[in-house]
Amino acid sequence: MVERPAKRVLTGADLKAFHKALANPVRRDILGYLGKHGEANSTSVAKALGESTGTTSYHLRKLADLELIEELTDRGDGRERWWKARSKDIYTPPGLDLAPDEREAMLKLGALKLSHDLGLVTRAYVGYDSSAGWNRIERAGLHLTKEQVTAFVEEYHDLVWKYASEPGHHPEGSRGIAVRLIVVPEEDESTED
Numbered sequence: 001m002v003e004r005p006a007k008r009v010l011t012g013a014d015l016k017a018f019h020k021a022l023a024n025p026v027r028r029d030i031l032g033y034l035g036k037h038g039e040a041n042s043t044s045v046a047k048a049l050g051e052s053t054g055t056t057s058y059h060l061r062k063l064a065d066l067e068l069i070e071e072l073t074d075r076g077d078g079r080e081r082w083w084k085a086r087s088k089d090i091y092t093p094p095g096l097d098l099a100p101d102e103r104e105a106m107l108k109l110g111a112l113k114l115s116h117d118l119g120l121v122t123r124a125y126v127g128y129d130s131s132a133g134w135n136r137i138e139r140a141g142l143h144l145t146k147e148q149v150t151a152f153v154e155e156y157h158d159l160v161w162k163y164a165s166e167p168g169h170h171p172e173g174s175r176g177i178a179v180r181l182i183v184v185p186e187e188d189e190s191t192e193d
Contacts, residue, residue, distance in 0.1 A: 004161040007089045008067075011096060018090075019105040021066055023112060026051060027059050034069060034085035036176060038168010041080045057081075085167035089157070120178045134175065141186065149183055156181050 010018050021027055029049050034040060040048075042057040049056065060083050063069045068086060075082040098106065124135045144152060160179065165171060 002087050002161070002164045002166045004158075004164075005087050005089050007091050010090060010092050012102070015092060015096070015098070016102040016105050018066055019102075019109040021062055023105070023109050024059070026055065027063055028112075030056065030059055030063060031068060031085065034083065035167045038166070039072060039075070039082055039084045041082045043080065087164065087166065089161070117180055120180070134177075153181070153183060 022031075026049065030045055033045055033048055042053045042060055045051075045060070046053045046056040060069065060081070064071060064083070068088060069083045070086050072082040072084055092106075124137055128135050128137065142152075165174070170176075
């Protein structure tokens, strides 16, 4: 288990920069690589992703600017910088008053995430019988107040962090598991609260 970092709330210009940066597929691939392997330099990332070291160096620095990864200053020889993924708990509160360009960036990133998530759902169903128990599809319906929804989501986050491991230091026999939680009213009822 890894210690849960402080919740990072993204709003305003930070939100725009974050969404814009993660819309880049190379940066998403770098985050995935570091999440699996823990530590790497631009050469090893470039080799794994089929990119040039100049490209990966640039994107590694941009990810560090967003505090999604950090440089390992005690590693490397001055020429080659080493990086590691940072554990993150990033949150954007609902109902933000976003500028049009911020909203556009958020929607574009949301579309990328949705496309990825639909692929995961399809894979979960297609391979359900042959997954030897790795693929799980759970659904539920509840009647909750808004306060209960908030509590439910916070308990979900606590549960996720209970099982999280440090990037590159995963339990033996473990596999990367995609877990998604979507909480939405079944009917589209507009309410003031």
